[in-house]
Amino acid sequence: MPHLASRTLLWGIAFLWGTGTVTAGAWEIPAQVKVELVQVVTEDGVTLQGALYRPEPKVNARPKRAVLVTHGTGGSFYGSITGFLPPLLAEKGYLGLGLNRRDSGHRYYRSTFEDGVKDLKAGIDYLISQGAEEIFLVGHSLGSTFVPYYMAITEDPRVKLVGLSGAIADLRQVTVDTHLGSRSKYDEVVREAKIRMDQGRGDELFLISLFGRMEALSYHTFLNYRGPEANTVPVNWIPKIQRPFLLLHNSTDKLARVEWQEELKKAGAGKMDYIEVIDPDPTHTPGQGHSYLGVESKVTTEVADWLARKDFLPGKLH
DSSP: OHHHHHHHHHHHHHHHHTOSHHHHOSOOOOTTSEEEEEEEEOTTSOEEEEEEEEOOTTTOSSOOEEEEEEOOTTOOTTSHHHHHHHHHHHTTTOEEEEEOOTTOGGGGGGOOGGGHHHHHHHHHHHHHHTTOOEEEEEEETTHHHHHHHHHHHHOOTTEEEEEEESOOSOHHHHIIIIIIOSHHHHHHHHHHHHHHHHTTOTTOEEEEEETTEEEEEEHHHHHHHHSTTOSOOHHHHGGGOOSOEEEEEETTOOSSOHHHHHHHHHHTTTTEEEEEEOOSOTTOOHHHHHTTTTOHHHHHHHHHHHHHHTTOOTTOOO
């Protein structure tokens, strides 16, 4: 059966990347959930890869409510919360989709932030084509900058709830605080990037420290995502969005800083619920905490309970 082959491939990918059953031992794709590897084409002709998860027909034969999760920096549809939340919610009756954006993997290093709007729209369009009518849209890490921007500029009526996970308040400030270390260094890189852009050399790569590791990034992408005029600032967009928000954070996640969560809560005052997942293993590294390693089932339960409190049940529409 095709979905069994898809499940096997996803497990193989998870094993290789350290995100699945064999490595973490904490979760697996439920046997009764149907898995389909899918390709989604955007309005400008870009093909995105993903995985669609359908609940067992006895649980919900025609799910009208769906969850779409979008990944972090250089991430993918099979890693972290993008990999585990859609199938584990599908077990509870939701239609689930984990979808790459066009900046997934190494493609991030020469990408344009605003193109992500087309990618999120394509994912939502695809879920609607599969029978969904209402969407819970979730962004993790860098994905948490795409989702508020998308909602603020489109006001997509199909998205009823918004989720932010391991979230960023302002990527420009993140770049100063955690990547470059000082405002003077940031200003220096901005000046150099603008010179390269003026010379028509914006696609050239340079090295930058991202969360303690050196990565290549184009000058265009640096300015587009991290420059002074970048749109990657959720705290600017959240006040414009009239939807209930879930802000999700793991207690061992030291990459998405607590002070960023406080800024996000302030921006979402009156419409944002904050859930901190308590990780019982204090030995987890910041990266493992950021990926919810070992607490995947706990995360899913917390999210499902929140969806129920918002009357966003898989088999019920208003």
